Amino acid sequence: MQKKIDPWGSCDVKDYDKAMKEFGIEKLERFPKRNILFDTGFVFGHKNIRAVLKAVQEKKRFAMMTGLMPSGPMHLGHALVVEQMKFFQELGAECYVASADIEAYLTRGLKRDELAKISEDYFLTYIALGLKADKCRFYYQSSGSQEYMNLSKFLAKKITFNEMKAIYGELSPAKIVSALTQVADILHPQLKENGGACPVIVPVGLDQLPHINLTGDLAYRFREEYGFVKISATFQKLLPGLQGGKMSSSQPNSAIFFSDGGDVVRKKIMGAMTGGRKSVEEQKKKGGSPEICPVYAYHLLFNNSSSGKIYEKCKKGELMCGECKKELANVLVKFVGDIQDRKKKAKNELGKYFR
Amino acid sequence: MQKKIDPWGSCDVKDYDKAMKEFGIEKLERFPKRNILFDTGFVFGHKNIRAVLKAVQEKKRFAMMTGLMPSGPMHLGHALVVEQMKFFQELGAECYVASADIEAYLTRGLKRDELAKISEDYFLTYIALGLKADKCRFYYQSSGSQEYMNLSKFLAKKITFNEMKAIYGELSPAKIVSALTQVADILHPQLKENGGACPVIVPVGLDQLPHINLTGDLAYRFREEYGFVKISATFQKLLPGLQGGKMSSSQPNSAIFFSDGGDVVRKKIMGAMTGGRKSVEEQKKKGGSPEICPVYAYHLLFNNSSSGKIYEKCKKGELMCGECKKELANVLVKFVGDIQDRKKKAKNELGKYFR
Numbered sequence: 001m002q003k004k005i006d007p008w009g010s011c012d013v014k015d016y017d018k019a020m021k022e023f024g025i026e027k028l029e030r031f032p033k034r035n036i037l038f039d040t041g042f043v044f045g046h047k048n049i050r051a052v053l054k055a056v057q058e059k060k061r062f063a064m065m066t067g068l069m070p071s072g073p074m075h076l077g078h079a080l081v082v083e084q085m086k087f088f089q090e091l092g093a094e095c096y097v098a099s100a101d102i103e104a105y106l107t108r109g110l111k112r113d114e115l116a117k118i119s120e121d122y123f124l125t126y127i128a129l130g131l132k133a134d135k136c137r138f139y140y141q142s143s144g145s146q147e148y149m150n151l152s153k154f155l156a157k158k159i160t161f162n163e164m165k166a167i168y169g170e171l172s173p174a175k176i177v178s179a180l181t182q183v184a185d186i187l188h189p190q191l192k193e194n195g196g197a198c199p200v201i202v203p204v205g206l207d208q209l210p211h212i213n214l215t216g217d218l219a220y221r222f223r224e225e226y227g228f229v230k231i232s233a234t235f236q237k238l239l240p241g242l243q244g245g246k247m248s249s250s251q252p253n254s255a256i257f258f259s260d261g262g263d264v265v266r267k268k269i270m271g272a273m274t275g276g277r278k279s280v281e282e283q284k285k286k287g288g289s290p291e292i293c294p295v296y297a298y299h300l301l302f303n304n305s306s307s308g309k310i311y312e313k314c315k316k317g318e319l320m321c322g323e324c325k326k327e328l329a330n331v332l333v334k335f336v337g338d339i340q341d342r343k344k345k346a347k348n349e350l351g352k353y354f355r
Numbered sequence: 356m357q358k359k360i361d362p363w364g365s366c367d368v369k370d371y372d373k374a375m376k377e378f379g380i381e382k383l384e385r386f387p388k389r390n391i392l393f394d395t396g397f398v399f400g401h402k403n404i405r406a407v408l409k410a411v412q413e414k415k416r417f418a419m420m421t422g423l424m425p426s427g428p429m430h431l432g433h434a435l436v437v438e439q440m441k442f443f444q445e446l447g448a449e450c451y452v453a454s455a456d457i458e459a460y461l462t463r464g465l466k467r468d469e470l471a472k473i474s475e476d477y478f479l480t481y482i483a484l485g486l487k488a489d490k491c492r493f494y495y496q497s498s499g500s501q502e503y504m505n506l507s508k509f510l511a512k513k514i515t516f517n518e519m520k521a522i523y524g525e526l527s528p529a530k531i532v533s534a535l536t537q538v539a540d541i542l543h544p545q546l547k548e549n550g551g552a553c554p555v556i557v558p559v560g561l562d563q564l565p566h567i568n569l570t571g572d573l574a575y576r577f578r579e580e581y582g583f584v585k586i587s588a589t590f591q592k593l594l595p596g597l598q599g600g601k602m603s604s605s606q607p608n609s610a611i612f613f614s615d616g617g618d619v620v621r622k623k624i625m626g627a628m629t630g631g632r633k634s635v636e637e638q639k640k641k642g643g644s645p646e647i648c649p650v651y652a653y654h655l656l657f658n659n660s661s662s663g664k665i666y667e668k669c670k671k672g673e674l675m676c677g678e679c680k681k682e683l684a685n686v687l688v689k690f691v692g693d694i695q696d697r698k699k700k701a702k703n704e705l706g707k708y709f710r
Binding site: 102105106112143146149150152153154156157159161164171172174176180181 | 457460461467497498501504505507508509511512514515516519526527528529531532533535536580
């Protein structure tokens with residue numbers, strides 16, 4: 001039996017190469033523009049990226065669509081999705097960013113009045129991280145256009161219960177409504193009111209693959225009625241948690257939140273698990289293992305210019321974990337602090353993103 | 356096992372008393388105002404009618420909610436729902452009338468562009484039949500308010516798949532979305548934007564009982580979050596078809612449509628099945644059986660003032676079927692013709708009903 005991914009559960013993938021084979025994801029090709037996420041293999045796979053590359057090369061209209069789940073505070077892992085959004089925005093994409101507030105209400109046990117508050121914090125952080133207002137629209141699933149709302153219902157016509165079960169496993173009315181709403185999110189940049197059919201790139205984690213597959217099927221089945229073309233997706237790894245496992249809002253020491261003060265950020269990093277040896281002596285003698293070290297993964301993604309030197313010195317036993325952590329802490333305390341400052345200014349900008 | 360009713364199938368009930376027992380419907384009590392539908396037992400049962408009676412007596416706000424299914428042309432059977440709507444409107448109800456266009460799209464195989472055209476024809480006929488614009492709002496499921504649209508999704512949170520299956524039998528994503536949309540229709544008069552919680556009466560056929568039951572459960576589960584109070588429903592019989600079975604759009608000779616010309620109406624009635632005897636001689640000797648005669652049922656509902664005399668004469672063998680049909684044809688040719696005339700004028704009124 002084929003393995004199923006549950007987008008409403010957690011998804012902790014150890015072997016991405018195996019997962020790609022299993023779930024029909026292709027290896028990522030080179031982009032016309034370099035980017036750290038692609039260069040480091042952090043974005044590891046795609047479906048139908050060619051349609052997007054073609055649009056970029058021919059300077060034709062294309063869109064990027066992504067969503068945020070307003071549950072728990074935003075952490076560094078979320079920032080890397082925004083990095084990818086910025087990348088596609090710079091390549092010329094129209095950007096659509098949904099707060100999945102209906103899905104959060106239906107599947108995460110949040111109260112309706114909490115959803116807007118959490119979402120706004122995410123949106124402000126997205127702006128602080130550098131997503132531009134030009135050709136970019138933020139929206140809530142609960143305040144989408146009439147056409148979008150109707151699409152999310154009409155889609156139900158061309159999918160059977162057993163097909164959804166094959167994609168998602170156990171189903172509930174809440175999951176069915178959530179999934180159809182997600183599909184409408186991904187397809188709505190192609191609605192007439194938004195400019196009609198065009199390639200749409202959806203950057204996701206592997207846990208969102210079921211939604212991508214369902215959308216693929218439904219886009220095809222509604223190709224005549226709505227004129228949809230095939231969607232595209234990139235698949236991004238999860239940022240490792242500071243304690244070695246997953247970065248998770250429910251384990252505060254595993255994650256650096258954008259709401260953390262400088263002292264907290266520093267303390268969390270200094271307490272992180274590393275790929276270092278048991279003793280300073282052994283480290284000096286044998287060198288560390290940056291390949292499995294979360295601290296090094298952070299250097300690679302957030303302190304890339306120094307990461308080559310760090311890798312080398314670590315391997316040679318010239319860099320001790322404490323020192324390495326201190327350097328990362330300096331980088332991230334500044335990064336998080338800057339974002340906090342920019343978020344304050346972003347409040348005045350927010351209106352531009354909701355048109 | 357308890358019998359299930361399929362609102363997306365057909366429902367041909369022979370024994371209403373048995374059905375009431377089986378499905379927990381109560382016998383209808385007397386209304387403060389006489390009406391032919393109640394007096395004749397055509398409206399045969401209710402759930403929680405007391406809340407509405409109380410509101411009428413205390414002159415408090417209450418609403419009536421009903422929907423039309425835009426599939427097939429409107430016939431005389433549909434007019435009797437409008438009669439009940441007028442009755443509650445005269446008692447002071449706010450009236451909400453939905454075109455179930457999303458449900459029709461999802462479950463009836465209609466194309467999206469046909470739905471508005473068919474719906475408008477129904478709406479015009481409702482106006483022609485005498486539904487007033489005062490405190491009355493027509494809408495399409497596909498153009499309801501944001502709050503209504505969201506409600507139709509949020510409802511999914513508090514119902515399980517197995518609960519829905521117990522109510523509806525076999526399910527599909529299309530049926531789940533349709534059912535939740537129907538529940539939102541029935542509950543939305545109680546949304547804050549419409550004035551908040553109040554008794555809502557929903558006149559339906561027995562085939563709609565599953566929606567009434569699901570709405571009852573969900574209204575209770577959302578009583579704190581939305582403040583909903585218990586809904587009320589009346590259950591109306593089906594008008595018998597002219598050929599003895601069900602009146603159905605798919606069997607044109609069984610139904611009188613509001614689009615039928617006078618000659619067609621007359622021809623259909625003259626060809627109707629009756630409760631008459633095999634020969635004129637036998638009829639004169641033994642009398643007819645108005646109790647099982649569709650022609651008599653029509654006299655009762657559309658020619659009520661003469662129906663007492665007709666019943667008596669038929670029983671005594673003093674009235675032959677041909678003559679009886681002629682009288683009905685005269686009444687209904689005029690009735691349908693009048694509605695056709697009024698529909699033309701209703702076009703100018705339509706805007707008042709969409710606010």
